Amino acid sequence: PTVLGIESTCDETAAAVISGRDLASNVVASSMDEHARYGGVIPEIASRAHAEAFVPVVSKALADAGMTIDDVDAIAVSAGPGLAGCLAVGVSGAKALAVAADKPIYGINHVIGHIAVTQLQFGDFPSDALALIVSGGHTSLLHVADVARHVDVVGTTLDDAAGECFDKVARLLGFPYPGGPHIDRHARLGDPHAVRVPQGLTQGRAGHEHPYDFSFSGVKTAVARWVEGRMADGKDVPVDDVCASLAESVSTVLATKAIRGCLAEGSDTLIVGGGFSANSQLREKLIEVGARNGVEVRIPRIDLCTDNGAMVAMLGVNLVEAGIRPSAPDFPIDSSMPLTTISV
Ligand code: ATP
Ligand code: MG
Ligand code: FE
Numbered sequence: 064p065t066v067l068g069i070e071s072t073c074d075e076t077a078a079a080v081i082s083g084r085d086l087a088s089n090v091v092a093s094s095m096d097e098h099a100r101y102g103g104v105i106p107e108i109a110s111r112a113h114a115e116a117f118v119p120v121v122s123k124a125l126a127d128a129g130m131t132i133d134d135v136d137a138i139a140v141s142a143g144p145g146l147a148g149c150l151a152v153g154v155s156g157a158k159a160l161a162v163a164a165d166k167p168i169y170g171i172n173h174v175i176g177h178i179a180v181t182q183l184q185f186g187d188f189p190s191d192a193l194a195l196i197v198s199g200g201h202t203s204l205l206h207v208a209d210v211a212r213h214v215d216v217v218g219t220t221l222d223d224a225a226g227e228c229f230d231k232v233a234r235l236l237g238f239p240y241p242g243g244p245h246i247d248r249h250a251r252l253g254d255p256h257a258v259r260v261p262q263g264l265t266q267g268r269a270g271h272e273h274p275y276d277f278s279f280s281g282v283k284t285a286v287a288r289w290v291e292g293r294m295a296d297g298k299d300v301p302v303d304d305v306c307a308s309l310a311e312s313v314s315t316v317l318a319t320k321a322i323r324g325c326l327a328e329g330s331d332t333l334i335v336g337g338g339f340s341a342n343s344q345l346r347e348k349l350i351e352v353g354a355r356n357g358v359e360v361r362i363p364r365i366d367l368c369t370d371n372g373a374m375v376a377m378l379g380v381n382l383v384e385a386g387i388r389p390s391a392p393d394f395p396i397d398s399s400m401p402l403t404t405i406s407v
Contacts, residue, residue: 184361
């Protein structure tokens with residue numbers, strides 16, 4: 064099937080067309096430049112930007128694919144999780160297009176799209192794969208029984224997401240928002256063992272059945288204390304070393320727990336997705352730990368890690384192929400959609 068995917072959960076207005084497993088087009092517009100000076104995404108500004116970008120982005124995605132809306136079999140749109148005003152723009156636009164062109168529409172879970180997109184590069188999921196989702200809002204380990212029908216949460220962060228932890232430390236170091244990519248760049252120049260950064264929750268929640276939970280707020284606090292201590296002593300802050308040490312701590316705990324989860328669940332494949340999977344230290348660590356333990360790690364190429372329309376279209380293709388019923392005409396947006404909801 065051919066599916067048009069539409070994304071508007073946060074600052075990216077994006078659309079893509081996928082036919083089967085072929086990416087026919089992929090268009091992304093971002094309002095991030097307008098938010099950077101505020102140190103975070105301003106929902107009102109982002110919503111307004113979606114309203115302006117929606118038609119041009121969708122039109123370009125169809126044109127780049129050499130298609131019109133008549134050529135697609137279905138429309139998929141992120142119905143959550145995300146900023147409510149942003150979701151409302153994308154979902155309303157997608158519904159209008161679906162009605163006008165008389166096409167089925169699927170309201171999908173953006174976060175599940177982050178893992179579905181790996182199919183473009185690595186093919187379909189093996190049965191019972193595990194998936195590590197690492198993004199600005201999520202850090203979770205999922206058991207994927209069937210990406211169109213059923214996923215279970217095996218572990219999740221008890222506080223901050225990995226991307227959020229990087230963004231907060233970055234702010235402390237004076238980098239503009241979002242700081243994750245800046246930490247990545249500086250970490251490549253530093254000594255990962257120069258600063259003692261604790262590893263968040265190496266074991267698991269005490270008395271909890273899931274040993275695969277994460278915690279990053281203590282990591283962030285420890286780095287903040289160390290940096291503030293240096294400043295109070297009138298010493299320079301070795302930014303590259305701080306970044307490298309933070310990246311080492313976070314990537315080690317993520318990779319170790321995810322691969323340990325694969326071994327425990329008897330899964331030989333780990334699917335990885337979400338904006339933080341663009342992080343070069345995490346990518347290296349996952350490949351290394353995976354290879355050592357005989358687990359194949361599937362990480363999207365960088366431009367498919369951060370928010371895009373292809374991830375939405377790919378999950379849409381899965382839903383059509385699985386014969387899942389399209390969403391009702393009045394389907395709602397859900398800004399805090401749970402990971403276990405794949406489509407609405
Ligand atoms: P969610 O997908 O959970 O709804 P989101 O869509 O806002 O959240 P994404 O766009 O998937 O999040 O990811 C954005 C996050 O990824 C930010 O926290 C950003 O700092 C982080 N990020 C992007 N590139 C890198 C990188 N190279 N290194 C570290 N972090 C990065
Ligand atoms: Mg974004
Ligand atoms: Fe995302």
